[in-house]
Amino acid sequence: QVQLVESGGGLVQAGGSLRLSCAASGRGFSSATVGWFRQAPGKEREFVGTISWIGGRTTYADSVKGRFTVSRDNAKNMVYLQMNSLKPEDTAVYYCAAKYSTAILVTPERYDYWGQGTQVTVSS
Numbered sequence: 001q002v003q004l005v006e007s008g009g010g011l012v013q014a015g016g017s018l019r020l021s022c023a024a025s026g027r028g029f030s031s032a033t034v035g036w037f038r039q040a041p042g043k044e045r046e047f048v049g050t051i052s053w054i055g056g057r058t059t060y061a062d063s064v065k066g067r068f069t070v071s072r073d074n075a076k077n078m079v080y081l082q083m084n085s086l087k088p089e090d091t092a093v094y095y096c097a098a099k100y101s102t103a104i105l106v107t108p109e110r111y112d113y114w115g116q117g118t119q120v121t122v123s124s
Contacts, residue, residue: 002112002113003025003026005022005023005115006022006094006095007020008118011123012123016086017084019083020080020081020120021078022038025077028100029077032053032099032100033048033050033052033053033099033101034050034072035048035051035098035105036095036097037094037095038093038120039093045095046108047062048061048068048094049069049081051079053102054075059104059107060067064083081096088122089122091120091122092120093118095114097112097117099112
């Protein structure tokens with residue numbers, strides 16, 4: 001069982017940066033694949049990026065590639081989403097999710113544990 005809590009959201013101007021944090025509690029978090037997703041009003045939840053627990057392999061959505069970076073600190077049970085060059089279309093509630101797996105997972109249905117989300121608003 002894993003509990004996840006996101007933080008770090010807020011209001012930022014276009015072109016700015018934010019770093020989101022996902023704090024995990026529960027045993028075995030270091031053995032979980034962790035993903036970041038986002039959901040804007042009226043839209044489906046969409047994949048942002050993910051990091052595996054073996055080797056820290058990362059995969060990103062095309063819309064954020066080159067601007068966002070996912071990293072993890074297993075010793076601290078933390079996963080981060082560094083967001084640079086933010087755009088108004090990045091505005092959404094951002095969620096972290098976890099699943100005990102060695103695979104790279106890009107669809108929300110594959111994840112078992114979810115945080116409550118943190119709002120990111122990018123003004124133009």
